[in-house]
Amino acid sequence: MSTDIPLLRVEGLRKHYAAPRRWLARPQPPVQAVDDVSFTIARGETLSLVGESGCGKTTTAKSVMRLVEPTAGAVWLDGQDLLRLGPAQMRERRRDVQIIFQDPYASLSPRLKAGEIVAEPLGNYGSTSAAERRERVRWLFGKVGLRPEAIDKYPHEFSGGQRQRLGIARALALQPKLIVCDEPVSALDVSVQAQVVNLLMDLQAEFGIAYLFVAHDLSVVRHISHRVAVMYLGRIVELADRDTLFAAPRHPYTQILLSAVPVPNPRTPAQRLLLQGDPPSPANPPAGCRFHTRCPLAQPVCREQAPPLSPREAAGADGAPREHLVACHFR
Ligand code: SF4
Numbered sequence: 001m002s003t004d005i006p007l008l009r010v011e012g013l014r015k016h017y018a019a020p021r022r023w024l025a026r027p028q029p030p031v032q033a034v035d036d037v038s039f040t041i042a043r044g045e046t047l048s049l050v051g052e053s054g055c056g057k058t059t060t061a062k063s064v065m066r067l068v069e070p071t072a073g074a075v076w077l078d079g080q081d082l083l084r085l086g087p088a089q090m091r092e093r094r095r096d097v098q099i100i101f102q103d104p105y106a107s108l109s110p111r112l113k114a115g116e117i118v119a120e121p122l123g124n125y126g127s128t129s130a131a132e133r134r135e136r137v138r139w140l141f142g143k144v145g146l147r148p149e150a151i152d153k154y155p156h157e158f159s160g161g162q163r164q165r166l167g168i169a170r171a172l173a174l175q176p177k178l179i180v181c182d183e184p185v186s187a188l189d190v191s192v193q194a195q196v197v198n199l200l201m202d203l204q205a206e207f208g209i210a211y212l213f214v215a216h217d218l219s220v221v222r223h224i225s226h227r228v229a230v231m232y233l234g235r236i237v238e239l240a241d242r243d244t245l246f247a248a249p250r251h252p253y254t255q256i257l258l259s260a261v262p263v264p265n266p267r268t269p270a271q272r273l274l275l276q277g278d279p280p281s282p283a284n285p286p287a288g289c290r291f292h293t294r295c296p297l298a299q300p301v302c303r304e305q306a307p308p309l310s311p312r313e314a315a316g317a318d319g320a321p322r323e324h325l326v327a328c329h330f331r
Contacts, residue, residue: 005076005078005079006040006041006042006043007041007042007043007045007077007078007177007178007210008040008041008064008075008076008077008178008210008212009039009040009074009075009076010037010038010039010040010060010064010073010074010075010076011038011073011074011075011076012036012037012038012072012073012074013034013036013037013038013060013063013064013070013072013073013074013075014032014034014035014036014037014070014071014072014073015033015034015056015059015060015063015068015070015071016030016031016032016033016035016071017030017031017033018030019031019283028283029283029284030283031281031282031283032233032234032282032283032285033056033059033234033282034056034059034060034063034070034234035056035234035235035285036073036235037056037060037073037231037234037235037236038236038309039229039236039239041178041210041212042210043177043208043210044204044208044209044210045210045211045226045227046204046210046211046213046224046225046226046227047210047211047212047213047225047226047227047228047229048213048214048215048221048224048225048227048228048229049061049212049213049214049215049229049231050215050216050218050221050228050229050230050231050257051216051230051231051232051257052216052232052279053216054279054282055231055232055233055234055279056231056233056234056235056282057214057231058182058183058214060214060231061099061180061182061212061214062099062180062182063075064082064097064180064212065094065097065099065180066082066083066090067099070083077093077096077097077177077178078096078177080093095121095125095174095175095176096174096176096177096178097176097177097178097179097180098121098170098171098172098174098176098178098179098180099171099179099180099181099182100164100167100168100171100179100180100181100182100184101167101182101184102182102183102184102186102187103187104155104160104163104164104166104167104187105155105156105160105163107167108155108163108166108167108170109155110154110155110156111154112154112155113151113152113153113154114141114146114150114151114152114153114154114155114158114166115134115137115141115151115152117155117166117170118137118140118141118166118169118170118173119133119134119136119137119173120170121170121173121174122136122137122173122174125174126174136173137151137169137173138151140169140172140173141169143169143172143203143206144165144166144168144169144172144199144203145165145199146162146165146166146169150162159192160187160188160189160192161188161189161192161195161196164184164185164188164192164196165196165199167184168184168196168199168200168203172203172207172209175207176209177209177210178209178210178211178212179209179210179211179212180211180212180214181200181211181212181213181214181215182214183214183215183216184196184200184213184215185197185215185217185220186215186216186217193217193220197220197223197224200224201224211224213225218257218258218260218261219261221242222242222246222261225242226241226242227239227240227241227242227245227323228240228241228242228245228246230245230251230253230254230257232253232279232290232291233279233280233282233285233290233291234282234285234290235290235309235327236309236325236327237251237253237254237291237309237326237327237328238250238251238253238254238324238325238326238327239309239323239324239325240314240322240323240324240325241316241322241323241324243316243317244314244316244322244324245258245324246258246261248314250312250324250326250328250331251291251326251327251328251331252291252295252296252297252328252331253275253291253294253295255273256273256274256275257275259271259272259273260272275294276294276296277293277294279294280293286303287303287304287306288301288302288303288304288305288306289302289303289305289306289307289327289328289329290306297330297331299329299330301329302329305329306327307327307328307329308327309325309326309327310325310326310327311323311324311325312324312325312326312331
Protein backbone atom coordinates (compact mmCIF):
# COMPACT_ATOMS: atom_id res chain seq x y z
CA MET A 1 0.00 0.00 0.00
CA SER A 2 1.36 3.44 -0.92
CA THR A 3 2.61 5.57 1.96
CA ASP A 4 1.69 8.78 0.06
CA ILE A 5 -1.93 8.57 1.06
CA PRO A 6 -2.92 9.18 4.67
CA LEU A 7 -3.64 6.12 6.76
CA LEU A 8 -7.10 7.47 7.56
CA ARG A 9 -9.15 9.98 5.59
CA VAL A 10 -12.56 10.97 6.88
CA GLU A 11 -14.72 12.97 4.51
CA GLY A 12 -18.05 14.67 5.18
CA LEU A 13 -18.85 12.38 8.11
CA ARG A 14 -22.36 12.76 9.50
CA LYS A 15 -24.14 11.01 12.32
CA HIS A 16 -27.71 12.17 12.84
CA TYR A 17 -29.92 10.41 15.38
CA ALA A 18 -33.66 10.32 14.70
CA ALA A 19 -35.58 11.82 17.63
CA PRO A 20 -38.04 9.39 19.28
CA ARG A 21 -41.64 9.78 18.02
CA ARG A 22 -44.11 10.72 20.72
CA TRP A 23 -47.79 9.99 20.34
CA LEU A 24 -49.73 12.98 18.95
CA ALA A 25 -46.60 15.14 19.11
CA ARG A 26 -45.09 16.82 16.09
CA PRO A 27 -42.06 15.02 14.61
CA GLN A 28 -38.82 16.35 16.11
CA PRO A 29 -35.75 17.17 14.03
CA PRO A 30 -32.86 14.68 14.18
CA VAL A 31 -30.00 15.23 16.60
CA GLN A 32 -26.97 16.29 14.54
CA ALA A 33 -24.29 14.67 16.71
CA VAL A 34 -21.67 14.89 13.95
CA ASP A 35 -22.19 17.08 10.91
CA ASP A 36 -19.84 17.25 7.94
CA VAL A 37 -16.58 16.35 9.66
CA SER A 38 -13.41 15.78 7.59
CA PHE A 39 -9.82 15.09 8.63
CA THR A 40 -6.84 12.86 7.91
CA ILE A 41 -4.38 10.93 10.06
CA ALA A 42 -0.94 9.91 8.80
CA ARG A 43 0.80 6.69 9.73
CA GLY A 44 2.29 6.90 13.20
CA GLU A 45 0.53 10.20 13.92
CA THR A 46 -1.71 11.26 16.80
CA LEU A 47 -4.69 13.46 15.98
CA SER A 48 -6.66 14.60 19.01
CA LEU A 49 -10.32 15.59 18.99
CA VAL A 50 -11.18 18.09 21.72
CA GLY A 51 -14.22 20.09 22.77
CA GLU A 52 -16.95 20.28 25.40
CA SER A 53 -19.02 17.26 26.38
CA GLY A 54 -21.57 16.55 23.68
CA CYS A 55 -19.57 18.23 20.88
CA GLY A 56 -19.49 14.98 18.90
CA LYS A 57 -15.88 13.90 19.43
CA THR A 58 -16.66 10.43 20.80
CA THR A 59 -19.38 9.87 18.19
CA THR A 60 -16.87 10.82 15.49
CA ALA A 61 -14.31 8.37 16.86
CA LYS A 62 -16.81 5.53 17.14
CA SER A 63 -18.19 6.27 13.67
CA VAL A 64 -14.71 5.77 12.23
CA MET A 65 -14.82 2.19 13.56
CA ARG A 66 -18.51 1.81 12.72
CA LEU A 67 -19.26 1.13 16.38
CA VAL A 68 -21.98 3.62 15.59
CA GLU A 69 -23.14 3.55 11.97
CA PRO A 70 -22.58 6.93 10.25
CA THR A 71 -25.48 8.59 8.44
CA ALA A 72 -23.30 9.79 5.56
CA GLY A 73 -19.72 10.40 4.53
CA ALA A 74 -16.68 8.28 3.83
CA VAL A 75 -13.98 6.74 6.05
CA TRP A 76 -10.98 5.68 3.98
CA LEU A 77 -8.47 3.39 5.68
CA ASP A 78 -5.43 2.67 3.52
CA GLY A 79 -7.49 3.79 0.53
CA GLN A 80 -10.49 1.55 1.26
CA ASP A 81 -13.83 3.10 2.25
CA LEU A 82 -14.89 1.26 5.41
CA LEU A 83 -18.47 2.49 5.07
CA ARG A 84 -18.88 0.53 1.83
CA LEU A 85 -17.78 -2.79 3.32
CA GLY A 86 -20.11 -5.66 4.09
CA PRO A 87 -20.08 -7.30 7.54
CA ALA A 88 -17.48 -9.96 6.67
CA GLN A 89 -15.07 -7.49 5.04
CA MET A 90 -15.56 -5.02 7.87
CA ARG A 91 -14.81 -7.68 10.46
CA GLU A 92 -11.53 -8.40 8.67
CA ARG A 93 -10.57 -4.68 8.54
CA ARG A 94 -11.32 -4.27 12.25
CA ARG A 95 -8.04 -5.97 13.05
CA ASP A 96 -6.36 -2.79 11.71
CA VAL A 97 -8.42 -0.44 13.91
CA GLN A 98 -8.71 -1.13 17.61
CA ILE A 99 -10.10 0.91 20.49
CA ILE A 100 -9.17 1.74 24.07
CA PHE A 101 -12.12 2.82 26.20
CA GLN A 102 -12.39 5.41 28.94
CA ASP A 103 -13.42 3.00 31.67
CA PRO A 104 -11.06 0.02 31.58
CA TYR A 105 -13.08 -1.86 34.19
CA ALA A 106 -16.33 -1.69 32.21
CA SER A 107 -14.58 -2.73 28.99
CA LEU A 108 -12.97 -5.90 30.42
CA SER A 109 -14.95 -9.06 31.05
CA PRO A 110 -14.88 -9.72 34.83
CA ARG A 111 -15.20 -13.48 34.24
CA LEU A 112 -12.03 -13.82 32.16
CA LYS A 113 -8.48 -13.89 33.43
CA ALA A 114 -6.17 -11.13 32.20
CA GLY A 115 -4.33 -13.50 29.87
CA GLU A 116 -7.59 -14.70 28.35
CA ILE A 117 -8.74 -11.11 27.77
CA VAL A 118 -5.60 -10.27 25.82
CA ALA A 119 -5.62 -13.60 23.95
CA GLU A 120 -9.28 -13.23 22.89
CA PRO A 121 -8.68 -11.16 19.71
CA LEU A 122 -5.83 -13.50 18.74
CA GLY A 123 -8.22 -16.45 18.99
CA ASN A 124 -10.95 -14.60 17.10
CA TYR A 125 -8.76 -13.57 14.19
CA GLY A 126 -5.64 -15.63 14.09
CA SER A 127 -4.79 -19.15 13.17
CA THR A 128 -2.23 -19.29 15.96
CA SER A 129 -1.89 -22.28 18.25
CA ALA A 130 -2.65 -22.05 21.97
CA ALA A 131 1.09 -22.15 22.72
CA GLU A 132 1.79 -19.29 20.30
CA ARG A 133 -1.03 -17.26 21.81
CA ARG A 134 0.36 -17.80 25.31
CA GLU A 135 3.79 -16.67 24.16
CA ARG A 136 2.36 -13.59 22.44
CA VAL A 137 0.30 -12.66 25.48
CA ARG A 138 3.41 -12.81 27.69
CA TRP A 139 5.22 -10.59 25.20
CA LEU A 140 2.31 -8.12 25.16
CA PHE A 141 2.23 -8.02 28.97
CA GLY A 142 5.90 -7.08 28.93
CA LYS A 143 5.32 -4.36 26.32
CA VAL A 144 2.66 -2.63 28.44
CA GLY A 145 4.58 -2.99 31.73
CA LEU A 146 2.57 -5.80 33.33
CA ARG A 147 4.31 -8.65 35.13
CA PRO A 148 3.95 -12.12 33.54
CA GLU A 149 2.33 -13.57 36.68
CA ALA A 150 -0.55 -11.08 36.24
CA ILE A 151 -1.78 -13.29 33.37
CA ASP A 152 -3.75 -15.41 35.85
CA LYS A 153 -5.39 -12.51 37.69
CA TYR A 154 -8.93 -11.24 37.18
CA PRO A 155 -9.61 -7.57 36.25
CA HIS A 156 -10.84 -6.69 39.76
CA GLU A 157 -7.43 -7.61 41.14
CA PHE A 158 -5.74 -4.83 39.15
CA SER A 159 -5.47 -1.11 39.90
CA GLY A 160 -7.10 1.36 37.48
CA GLY A 161 -3.80 2.05 35.73
CA GLN A 162 -3.02 -1.66 35.40
CA ARG A 163 -6.48 -2.31 33.95
CA GLN A 164 -5.88 0.36 31.34
CA ARG A 165 -2.53 -1.28 30.52
CA LEU A 166 -4.49 -4.50 30.05
CA GLY A 167 -6.88 -2.71 27.69
CA ILE A 168 -3.88 -1.39 25.75
CA ALA A 169 -2.36 -4.90 25.53
CA ARG A 170 -5.64 -6.22 24.11
CA ALA A 171 -5.80 -3.37 21.60
CA LEU A 172 -2.21 -4.10 20.54
CA ALA A 173 -2.70 -7.85 20.14
CA LEU A 174 -3.59 -7.76 16.45
CA GLN A 175 -0.88 -5.21 15.53
CA PRO A 176 -3.36 -2.52 14.48
CA LYS A 177 -2.44 0.45 12.30
CA LEU A 178 -4.79 2.80 14.15
CA ILE A 179 -6.03 2.83 17.75
CA VAL A 180 -9.02 4.95 18.71
CA CYS A 181 -8.37 6.19 22.25
CA ASP A 182 -11.67 7.30 23.77
CA GLU A 183 -10.75 9.38 26.83
CA PRO A 184 -8.25 6.66 27.84
CA VAL A 185 -6.84 8.42 30.90
CA SER A 186 -9.69 10.57 32.18
CA ALA A 187 -10.88 7.90 34.66
CA LEU A 188 -7.37 7.49 36.13
CA ASP A 189 -5.60 9.26 38.99
CA VAL A 190 -3.48 12.17 37.81
CA SER A 191 -0.28 10.39 38.89
CA VAL A 192 -1.17 7.37 36.72
CA GLN A 193 -2.35 9.40 33.72
CA ALA A 194 1.19 10.45 32.79
CA GLN A 195 2.43 6.85 32.94
CA VAL A 196 -0.31 5.63 30.59
CA VAL A 197 0.14 8.55 28.18
CA ASN A 198 3.90 7.95 28.08
CA LEU A 199 3.28 4.24 27.48
CA LEU A 200 1.05 5.08 24.51
CA MET A 201 3.75 7.37 23.11
CA ASP A 202 6.46 4.71 23.57
CA LEU A 203 4.31 2.12 21.78
CA GLN A 204 3.68 4.55 18.95
CA ALA A 205 7.41 5.18 18.56
CA GLU A 206 8.13 1.44 18.53
CA PHE A 207 5.30 0.17 16.32
CA GLY A 208 4.32 3.22 14.24
CA ILE A 209 0.70 3.08 15.38
CA ALA A 210 -1.54 6.07 14.66
CA TYR A 211 -3.92 7.32 17.35
CA LEU A 212 -7.26 9.08 17.09
CA PHE A 213 -7.23 10.50 20.60
CA VAL A 214 -10.42 11.81 22.18
CA ALA A 215 -9.88 13.88 25.30
CA HIS A 216 -11.08 16.89 27.21
CA ASP A 217 -7.89 17.40 29.25
CA LEU A 218 -5.92 19.85 27.15
CA SER A 219 -2.69 19.32 29.09
CA VAL A 220 -2.78 15.65 28.06
CA VAL A 221 -3.67 16.61 24.50
CA ARG A 222 -0.75 19.01 24.33
CA HIS A 223 1.63 16.28 25.48
CA ILE A 224 0.56 13.47 23.17
CA SER A 225 -0.74 15.09 19.96
CA HIS A 226 0.87 15.86 16.64
CA ARG A 227 -2.26 17.61 15.38
CA VAL A 228 -5.42 18.76 17.12
CA ALA A 229 -8.98 19.25 15.84
CA VAL A 230 -11.33 21.36 17.94
CA MET A 231 -15.01 20.43 17.69
CA TYR A 232 -18.06 22.50 18.54
CA LEU A 233 -21.62 21.28 18.22
CA GLY A 234 -20.81 18.46 15.81
CA ARG A 235 -18.35 20.32 13.57
CA ILE A 236 -14.61 20.94 13.46
CA VAL A 237 -13.99 24.66 13.99
CA GLU A 238 -10.18 24.60 13.98
CA LEU A 239 -7.50 22.09 13.02
CA ALA A 240 -3.75 22.61 13.22
CA ASP A 241 -0.53 21.00 14.33
CA ARG A 242 -0.18 20.96 18.10
CA ASP A 243 2.38 23.77 18.42
CA THR A 244 0.50 26.13 16.11
CA LEU A 245 -2.81 25.52 17.82
CA PHE A 246 -1.51 26.03 21.36
CA ALA A 247 0.73 28.99 20.46
CA ALA A 248 -1.64 30.86 18.18
CA PRO A 249 -5.25 29.65 18.30
CA ARG A 250 -7.45 31.66 15.94
CA HIS A 251 -11.03 30.53 16.42
CA PRO A 252 -12.72 32.35 19.35
CA TYR A 253 -13.96 29.03 20.76
CA THR A 254 -10.45 27.54 20.71
CA GLN A 255 -9.06 30.67 22.37
CA ILE A 256 -11.59 30.33 25.20
CA LEU A 257 -10.92 26.59 25.60
CA LEU A 258 -7.15 27.05 25.70
CA SER A 259 -7.31 29.90 28.17
CA ALA A 260 -8.33 27.30 30.78
CA VAL A 261 -5.08 25.32 30.36
CA PRO A 262 -2.76 25.86 33.36
CA VAL A 263 0.40 27.77 32.42
CA PRO A 264 3.71 26.13 33.38
CA ASN A 265 5.19 29.39 34.73
CA PRO A 266 3.17 30.65 37.71
CA ARG A 267 4.64 34.15 37.23
CA THR A 268 2.91 34.38 33.86
CA PRO A 269 -0.58 35.62 34.64
CA ALA A 270 -3.21 33.34 33.12
CA GLN A 271 -5.89 35.19 31.20
CA ARG A 272 -8.86 32.91 31.65
CA LEU A 273 -11.68 33.61 29.19
CA LEU A 274 -15.15 32.46 30.08
CA LEU A 275 -17.56 30.73 27.76
CA GLN A 276 -20.96 32.36 28.01
CA GLY A 277 -24.14 30.29 28.26
CA ASP A 278 -24.86 26.66 27.51
CA PRO A 279 -24.23 24.97 24.17
CA PRO A 280 -27.34 24.96 21.95
CA SER A 281 -29.14 21.68 21.31
CA PRO A 282 -27.64 19.61 18.49
CA ALA A 283 -31.26 18.86 17.51
CA ASN A 284 -31.71 22.54 16.73
CA PRO A 285 -28.29 24.06 16.02
CA PRO A 286 -28.14 27.80 15.30
CA ALA A 287 -28.17 28.90 11.66
CA GLY A 288 -24.99 30.38 10.23
CA CYS A 289 -21.97 29.91 12.50
CA ARG A 290 -23.02 27.43 15.17
CA PHE A 291 -20.94 29.31 17.74
CA HIS A 292 -22.58 32.70 17.16
CA THR A 293 -24.91 32.46 20.18
CA ARG A 294 -21.87 32.36 22.50
CA CYS A 295 -19.20 34.15 20.49
CA PRO A 296 -17.86 37.46 21.84
CA LEU A 297 -16.97 38.54 18.29
CA ALA A 298 -20.26 37.65 16.55
CA GLN A 299 -21.47 39.99 13.78
CA PRO A 300 -24.78 39.92 11.84
CA VAL A 301 -23.21 37.86 9.04
CA CYS A 302 -22.39 35.12 11.56
CA ARG A 303 -26.10 34.49 12.11
CA GLU A 304 -26.71 33.96 8.40
CA GLN A 305 -23.68 32.33 6.82
CA ALA A 306 -21.85 29.26 8.10
CA PRO A 307 -18.10 29.87 7.78
CA PRO A 308 -16.32 27.04 5.93
CA LEU A 309 -13.32 25.33 7.50
CA SER A 310 -10.63 26.92 5.36
CA PRO A 311 -6.82 27.29 5.38
CA ARG A 312 -4.94 30.15 7.03
CA GLU A 313 -1.28 31.04 6.66
CA ALA A 314 0.82 29.43 9.35
CA ALA A 315 4.51 28.66 9.73
CA GLY A 316 6.45 26.59 12.23
CA ALA A 317 9.51 27.68 14.20
CA ASP A 318 11.64 26.60 11.19
CA GLY A 319 9.64 28.88 8.88
CA ALA A 320 8.11 25.97 6.99
CA PRO A 321 4.39 26.32 6.17
CA ARG A 322 2.04 24.46 8.49
CA GLU A 323 -1.53 23.33 8.12
CA HIS A 324 -4.01 25.58 9.91
CA LEU A 325 -7.75 25.37 9.17
CA VAL A 326 -10.27 27.69 10.79
CA ALA A 327 -14.05 28.05 10.49
CA CYS A 328 -14.61 31.74 11.22
CA HIS A 329 -15.52 34.76 9.07
CA PHE A 330 -13.07 37.03 10.89
CA ARG A 331 -10.14 34.93 12.13
FE1 SF4 B 1 -17.64 34.11 16.11
FE2 SF4 B 1 -18.63 34.89 13.77
FE3 SF4 B 1 -16.29 33.69 13.87
FE4 SF4 B 1 -18.50 32.33 14.36
S1 SF4 B 1 -17.91 33.26 12.42
S2 SF4 B 1 -16.62 32.23 15.51
S3 SF4 B 1 -19.71 33.84 15.42
S4 SF4 B 1 -16.80 35.69 14.73
